[in-house]
Amino acid sequence: MKLPVLALCLFATAAAAPLAAAQTPMDPLDARDARRIDKMEQVVRELRAIVFQGRDIGKPVVVQPAETDYQLQEVTRRLADLEQSMTRMTGDLESANRQAELAKRDAEQLRAENKSLADRLASLESRALAETVAPPDGLAGGPSSGLPAGDLFTQSRQALASGDYAAAENGFREYVDAHGETSKAPEARYWLGKALSARGAHADAAGSYIAAIRGWPSTSWAPDAVVELSRSLIALKKPADACQTLAELAKRYPKASTTVQTRAAQARSQAKCAA
Known part of the structure; x- marks a missing residue:
């Protein structure tokens, strides 16, 4: 009776051996080898397809890397190009924004300077008119000559x-x-x-010149009137006002004659205007 029991034990041990072997985990190296074999099989299948395709169409066939690897490389390259393009666009946009901000600041500063110039000129006009002994619109003269306007103007000239x-x-x-x-x-x-001016009545002369150039007329005599006004202001010991007037000359009459510009330069030197 003991022999059958021993046989049964040996049979159970032999049956359990394959089961234990099946439950033993695969070596990682064996797993990598399996993946390599799968990949090689894939390449072989692709090569077979390429060969059959070349045989069927009778034309050369370009062999490319495995499809998945090639697509990954292409996508990576395109992403890199896209990132470079976006970097350049971002830099250009930031530069444009900076330039727009600078232009805005320059425009605001120019508007402020123009307003300041206009205010100073209006103040200058008010002070000169206030100090004029005889205002231009109410000039006290001698008895009327009774001459027509044209004759009176010609004779006075x-x-x-x-x-x-x-x-x-x-x-x-x-x-x-x-x-x-x-x-x-x-x-x-x-x-x-x-x-x-010729008679030394500089305050009256300044008032007359200011009344003459009010509105900055586009006439041949207007630039000279501005220079004469600055000279009257210098004679009245108002060099700062004279310099402001000469600055307006350059702005309002940039194409003044050489003679006027020369006299203006002399007046700037006499008034010690800043360069």
């Missing part, structure tokens, strides 16, 4: 050219009193300022 400043002053005062609203009146005030 002739008196000024001949050096008869008193007669020129009276004539232009009369013209302004009688014809102060005509288109010729600003020029009459300019010539009146010339006569007053």
